[in-house]
Structures are given as C-alpha cells and as structure tokens.
Amino acid sequence: AQKVTQAQTEISVVEKEDVTLDCVYETRDTTYYLFWYKQPPSGELVFLIRRNSFDEQNEISGRYSWNFQKSTSSFNFTITASQVVDSAVYFCALTFSGGYNKLIFGAGTRLAVHP
Amino acid sequence: SAVISQKPSRDICQRGTSLTIQCQVDSQVTMMFWYRQQPGQSLTLIATANQGSEATYESGFVIDKFPISRPNLTFSTLTVSNMSPEDSSIYLCSVEDWDVAGGPYEQYFGPGTRLTVT
Numbered sequence: 001a002q003k004v005t006q007a008q009t010e011i012s013v014v015e016k017e018d019v020t021l022d023c024v025y026e027t028r029d030t031t032y033y034l035f036w037y038k039q040p041p042s043g044e045l046v047f048l049i050r051r052n053s054f055d056e057q058n059e060i061s062g063r064y065s066w067n068f069q070k071s072t073s074s075f076n077f078t079i080t081a082s083q084v085v086d087s088a089v090y091f092c093a094l095t096f097s098g099g100y101n102k103l104i105f106g107a108g109t110r111l112a113v114h115p
Numbered sequence: 116s117a118v119i120s121q122k123p124s125r126d127i128c129q130r131g132t133s134l135t136i137q138c139q140v141d142s143q144v145t146m147m148f149w150y151r152q153q154p155g156q157s158l159t160l161i162a163t164a165n166q167g168s169e170a171t172y173e174s175g176f177v178i179d180k181f182p183i184s185r186p187n188l189t190f191s192t193l194t195v196s197n198m199s200p201e202d203s204s205i206y207l208c209s210v211e212d213w214d215v216a217g218g219p220y221e222q223y224f225g226p227g228t229r230l231t232v233t
Binding site: 035037043044045047050091095101102103104105106107108 | 146148150156157158159160163173205207209211221222223224226227229
C-alpha cells in the first residue's frame with residue numbers, strides 16, 4: 001500500500017526559529033516521486049519540490065532544505081530562520097510508477113510562525 | 116509551467132442541486148486530475164480524466180455523483196450532483212508536466228473551487 005504520514009499536525013514557532021516538518025512514506029515501488037506543497041490561507045497549492053527515488057541528494061533552496069533518506073523512508077523539510085509568511089499548511093505527497101501519477105497526500109502539517 | 120483556471124472560485128448551493136466546475140489549462144495536457152479537500156483535511160483524488168476516454172474514479176467516488184467531462188486537451192468539468200452538506204469542500208483540478216526522462220516533473224494545481232452546501 002502507498003501511504004504518506006505527517007505525524008505533526010500543528011507546529012508553532014517564533015519568527016527566526018528553524019523548523020523541520022517530518023514526512024514518512026510507504027511504497028513497494030522502486031521508482032517513485034516525492035513532493036512538498038505549501039497551502040497558504042488563501043487556499044492555493046504551491047509546488048515546492050519534487051524528488052525522485054534515485055536521487056538522494058539533499059537540496060537547498062534559499063531558506064528551504066530537504067533531507068531525503070531512503071533508509072528511513074523519510075523526506076523531511078526544514079525552514080531556516082522562519083518568517084511569518086511561512087505560516088501555511090504543508091503537504092508531503094507521493095506518486096509512483098504505475099500510479100498514473102496521481103498524488104497521495106499526507107494529512108498536512110499546519111505551521112504557525114509568530115512574530 | 117501550466118496555468119490553470121477554475122470557475123467558479125466559490126459558490127453556495129442548496130442541497131439537492133448540482134454544480135459544474137470548469138477547469139481550463141493554458142496548454143495541452145494528457146491527464147487531468149480532480150481532487151477534493153474537505154474542511155481541515157488533506158487532498159483526496161476523485162478521478163483521473165483523459166481526453167477521449169471515460170474518467171477513472173477512485174474508491175469511494177462514483178460517476179453518478181461526480182460526472183466528469185474531458186472534451187479536449189485543455190478543458191475538463193466536474194459536476195457535483197445532488198449535493199448534500201457533506202459535499203462542502205474545496206475542489207481542485209490538477210495537471211502534470213512530464214520531464215524528458217518520462218517521470219512527473221510537477222503537478223500544477225488550479226486555485227480551487229470553494230463549495231458550501233446549505
């Protein structure tokens with residue numbers, strides 16, 4: 001079965017703190033793709049990153065970084081020096097070969113960054 | 116990247132009625148997806164719509180309740196039929212853009228249709 005678990009329902013931090021959002025996935029496929037999306041209060045889904053199962057390099061984009069570890073089936077997302085504008089719900093998602101690219105979403109983590 | 120628009124952006128409907136949501140993409144795409152996001156919940160795939168064939172529905176979703184049309188490669192509609200308050204959700208359409216290696220590059224989402232059923 002394919003599954004994405006985001007165990008953190010809500011996280012509250014003060015501005016400038018670093019915060020890590022956890023994502024654990026389950027799949028039997030050897031070829032799969034992991035995504036992170038941001039959903040601000042306005043409701044639209046903003047694509048942040050895609051990672052395929054053959055690329056375990058960590059990625060950094062500005063204040064955002066992602067740590068992909070196949071050994072623990074995790075794809076964690078870290079925001080460095082958080083800002084109020086980072087307040088949103090963040091979703092981790094999985095798609096896999098043979099899944100016709102439909103996304104399986106985790107439950108989401110609501111991040112609140114306070115000034 | 117694909118630009119997706121949806122109409123209406125929001126609506127308030129009475130139970131027992133139907134609403135058709137439109138999804139327009141600015142480029143031709145093979146596969147379009149319809150997702151539902153119930154209040155405070157994650158996104159769940161309703162169906163996959165390919166041009167020229169019947170939509171493929173996920174478990175728990177049926178064509179009579181959520182009929183889908185896909186008349187061409189840039190447009191799709193989702194109808195929510197015989198609505199009840201439990202259908203109050205955000206409905207989002209999505210398309211994918213493939214990378215040259217044949218894997219999914221990104222899935223783009225429309226802005227969503229916020230539906231409230233009273």
